[in-house]
Amino acid sequence: MNRRDSLKALGLIAAGSGVLAGACKDDKNQGAKQAVEGSSEKLPGVQEFEYKRTEALMAEKFFTEHELATITVLSDIIIPKDDVSGSASEAGVPAFIEFMAKDIQSYQTPLRGGMKWLDVHCQKAYGNAFIKCKKEEQIAVVDEIAYPQKARPEMAQGVAFFSLMRDLTSTGFFTSEMGVKDIGYQGNKPGVWNGVPADVLTSHGFDPNKFFG
Amino acid sequence: MSVFQIKENPEVFDAIVVGSGAGGGMAGYILANAGLKVLMLEAGPFFDPKTDAMQLRWPWESPRRGAGVTRPFGDFDAAYGGWQLDGEPYSKVAGTEFEWFRARMLGGRTNHWGRISLRMGPDDFKPKDGVTDAWPISYEEVKPFYDRVDRMIGIYGTVEGIHNEPDGIFMKPPKPRLNELYITKGARKAGVPVIPGRGAVLTESSPEIKGRGTCFYCGQCGRSCKVYGDFSSSSCLVIPAMETGNLKVIDNAMVREVLTNDEGLAIGVSYVDTKDLQEYSVKGKKVILGASACESARLLLNSKSKSHPGGIGNSSGLVGKYLHDSTGASLGGFLPQLLDRKRYNEDGAGSVHIYSPWWGDHSKLNFPRGYHIEYGGGLHMPSYGFLNFVPNVNGMVPGRNGEKREQGGYGAGLKDDYRRFYGANVGMAGRGTALARKENYCEIDPTKVDKFGIPVLRFNYKWADEEIQQAKHMQDTFQSIMHEMGAIITSNIPGADTLYGLEAPGKIIHEGGTTRMGDDPKTSVLNKWGQAHDCKNVYVVDAGPFVQQGDKNLTWTILALSMRTAEYILEENKKLA
Numbered sequence: 099m100n101r102r103d104s105l106k107a108l109g110l111i112a113a114g115s116g117v118l119a120g121a122c123k124d125d126k127n128q129g130a131k132q133a134v135e136g137s138s139e140k141l142p143g144v145q146e147f148e149y150k151r152t153e154a155l156m157a158e159k160f161f162t163e164h165e166l167a168t169i170t171v172l173s174d175i176i177i178p179k180d181d182v183s184g185s186a187s188e189a190g191v192p193a194f195i196e197f198m199a200k201d202i203q204s205y206q207t208p209l210r211g212g213m214k215w216l217d218v219h220c221q222k223a224y225g226n227a228f229i230k231c232k233k234e235e236q237i238a239v240v241d242e243i244a245y246p247q248k249a250r251p252e253m254a255q256g257v258a259f260f261s262l263m264r265d266l267t268s269t270g271f272f273t274s275e276m277g278v279k280d281i282g283y284q285g286n287k288p289g290v291w292n293g294v295p296a297d298v299l300t301s302h303g304f305d306p307n308k309f310f311g
Numbered sequence: 312m313s314v315f316q317i318k319e320n321p322e323v324f325d326a327i328v329v330g331s332g333a334g335g336g337m338a339g340y341i342l343a344n345a346g347l348k349v350l351m352l353e354a355g356p357f358f359d360p361k362t363d364a365m366q367l368r369w370p371w372e373s374p375r376r377g378a379g380v381t382r383p384f385g386d387f388d389a390a391y392g393g394w395q396l397d398g399e400p401y402s403k404v405a406g407t408e409f410e411w412f413r414a415r416m417l418g419g420r421t422n423h424w425g426r427i428s429l430r431m432g433p434d435d436f437k438p439k440d441g442v443t444d445a446w447p448i449s450y451e452e453v454k455p456f457y458d459r460v461d462r463m464i465g466i467y468g469t470v471e472g473i474h475n476e477p478d479g480i481f482m483k484p485p486k487p488r489l490n491e492l493y494i495t496k497g498a499r500k501a502g503v504p505v506i507p508g509r510g511a512v513l514t515e516s517s518p519e520i521k522g523r524g525t526c527f528y529c530g531q532c533g534r535s536c537k538v539y540g541d542f543s544s545s546s547c548l549v550i551p552a553m554e555t556g557n558l559k560v561i562d563n564a565m566v567r568e569v570l571t572n573d574e575g576l577a578i579g580v581s582y583v584d585t586k587d588l589q590e591y592s593v594k595g596k597k598v599i600l601g602a603s604a605c606e607s608a609r610l611l612l613n614s615k616s617k618s619h620p621g622g623i624g625n626s627s628g629l630v631g632k633y634l635h636d637s638t639g640a641s642l643g644g645f646l647p648q649l650l651d652r653k654r655y656n657e658d659g660a661g662s663v664h665i666y667s668p669w670w671g672d673h674s675k676l677n678f679p680r681g682y683h684i685e686y687g688g689g690l691h692m693p694s695y696g697f698l699n700f701v702p703n704v705n706g707m708v709p710g711r712n713g714e715k716r717e718q719g720g721y722g723a724g725l726k727d728d729y730r731r732f733y734g735a736n737v738g739m740a741g742r743g744t745a746l747a748r749k750e751n752y753c754e755i756d757p758t759k760v761d762k763f764g765i766p767v768l769r770f771n772y773k774w775a776d777e778e779i780q781q782a783k784h785m786q787d788t789f790q791s792i793m794h795e796m797g798a799i800i801t802s803n804i805p806g807a808d809t810l811y812g813l814e815a816p817g818k819i820i821h822e823g824g825t826t827r828m829g830d831d832p833k834t835s836v837l838n839k840w841g842q843a844h845d846c847k848n849v850y851v852v853d854a855g856p857f858v859q860q861g862d863k864n865l866t867w868t869i870l871a872l873s874m875r876t877a878e879y880i881l882e883e884n885k886k887l888a
Binding site: 141142143145147148151152155156175176177178180182194197198201202240244245246247248260261264265268269270272273274275277278280281282283284285286287288289290291292293294295297298299301302304309310311 | 356358362363364365367368369370371372374375376377378380381382386389391485486487488489492493495496505507527528529530648652653654655656657658659660690691692693694695696697698699701702706717718719720721722723725726729730733
């Protein structure tokens with residue numbers, strides 16, 4: 099079987115034609131739908147216990163409305179909309195973090211407790227919970243916990259919480275359809291690998307004619 | 312009718328194969344193709360990569376974005392199972408370590424493995440240093456089987472002529488990724504050789520290989536391949552063997568023990584159906600164990616009878632002894648030269664594009680055996696946690712405007728950092744020879760059983776100075792490669808307190824040695840054909856028979872030796888006929 103036959107076997111090209119884009123697009127739409135609504139349909143290869151576990155987690159609710167609102171504000175501060183793509187919340191990051199807190203239970207206390215820490219800190223400093231603070235007040239607090247090396251020692255718990263939020267936000271965003279497009283990932287499709295493109299090799303000082311540059 | 316009833320199958324099979332991974336799959340394939348009636352028992356469910364692979368799925372198709380929660384290597388990885396299985400525990404002697412990875416599915420761990428396919432060399436079979444025992448067979452005796460495995464299954468690589476890294480019959484290797492070119496340059500400056508990888512992936516079509524597609528470079532071999540473009544035992548051995556009509560597979564069948572008669576010969580096995588929990592027994596003229604090194608040892612030790620009071624194969628007392636994994640240690644960093652790199656599809660093949668075969672001179676080193684290095688990095692598909700390193704390292708290089716940045720951050724600047732650093736990371740991991748020692752072993756835990764009532768394994772494994780000094784050498788080497796390639800190291804550099812980052816025994820998932828072969832029944836479990844000294848119709852075809860593995864991933868040798876054992880069985884049958 100040659101490579102073309104491989105693609106036929108995959109169902110990625112119809113026999114005798116080259117309509118690859120259409121097939122891929124349909125796949126994408128299904129995927130996006132699933133991520134938003136949860137998997138009502140069990141994918142082939144997913145084990146029964148995995149499917150049931152995911153369904154059960156999807157049906158549960160962990161964070162309160164207040165907590166989800168806090169996650170939304172924080173994730174959008176971490177990854178805001180810019181010229182290239184939308185914000186964390188536009189990419190579905192709060193729902194992802196809600197799922198992860200149910201999926202990996204060791205996240206629950208650091209996230210819930212961390213938000214409580216943040217609210218108490220804001221209450222003392224500005225007389226309001228974090229999400230009720232003015233934008234500049236929110237940013238002032240974040241500035242105190244977003245830079246581990248220069249943060250004051252008494253902010254260490256806030257730094258740990260923010261670091262966890264930042265990691266969950268970057269995963270949630272850059273593994274979403276919007277984020278994958280933003281970061282410019284070009285793969286996950288059938289092709290032929292002939293090595294690094296010649297212009298890239300040349301710009302890095304490698305010889306395109308040599309196997310090891 | 313009694314509550315506990317064993318359902319006996321009246322059919323007598325020519326051979327019963329326990330396990331469907333590389334060893335069991337190859338034995339089943341050879342025997343079924345030779346016309347024997349073979350029954351294969353697999354503890355997990357049926358799995359066909361064609362329908363069950365998660366290949367080409369996007370990260371957002373997993374609610375956890377591929378995180379390793381229900382599967383240790385993530386949602387898209389092909390292995391069912393993991394380090395712990397519900398209701399199937401194992402224990403460890405206090406003060407010792409072992410992590411046991413079990414894949415329960417047709418094809419076992421070959422569905423997700425790295426496809427890195429290295430032959431053991433002449434010095435691995437017959438060591439010149441006297442540190443470990445010689446195998447009863449030489450490289451020259453195994454070479455014809457390696458050659459046939461190469462042709463039958465397909466492997467890419469290059470002919471290099473390195474004495475203890477024997478060449479095979481190779482398809483063209485994939486070209487290096489950009490970070491791999493930097494690695495090669497840096498490693499060679501540091502005095503470490505780098506050669507094209509050797510992987511069980513079809514980069515070309517072959518008239519000898521039918522029913523399989525060639526690689527289309529998605530880089531996802533770990534998810535198993537829908538077009539059978541790489542080697543999985545399920546797709547390349549078991550399913551084709553079933554198509555001969557001579558191999559029958561019963562899945563979800565957890566084998567309890569090998570049954571023997573009064574003369575001490577095997578007559579079949581008993582198993583429990585993991586779904587309905589009913590008990591069954593089946594008869595076979597030969598019993599071939601390919602359940603994995605530790606699972607086969609467990610099965611032998613649990614097969615006690617009047618003629619085999621200590622378990623089958625255990626008249627030597629050596630079943631479970633000489634357990635050894637590979638060593639493993641790693642280091643990570645990033646290449647400032649790759650910040651803001653141009654985007655293109657760099658998925659490549661799902662096995663290694665490059666690696667460093669062992670180069671050291673042991674007369675100048677304080678440890679006896681070497682390691683190879685595998686490398687990572689590139690513009691890979693986004694996955695859970697793939698950018699977590701960025702806020703930890705973005706303060707190590709100037710920002711776009713040339714000014715120093717504070718590590719961490721948020722907002723538009725951080726969002727841009729994620730883009731800048733994507734694909735700039737590099738990693739390297741050593742995989743080395745750990746010595747096979749009698750003192751490192753698995754045995755039956757005297758007090759514990761699994762949910763099926765089968766006594767479980769207890770492990771006793773400790774690293775010694777030979778492995779620790781080797782890990783130290785790995786870390787020194789990694790640092791000098793990183794330095795020569797201009798990379799910034801981002802891992803903490805592990806020191807003596809953490810055994811230089813040496814992973815716990817078992818973590819590299821290369822365990823073997825538990826049913827070692829040899830000429831002397833007093834010092835070995837199996838003869839040089841993989842046949843039990845004390846039970847002539849029981850054979851072991853996984854990594855149990857390994858006297859001592861080299862720093863070469865096990866699978867290609869398992870395949871070659873299983874083929875050799877299966878053909879020995881056919882020869883024996885001919886003699887009887």
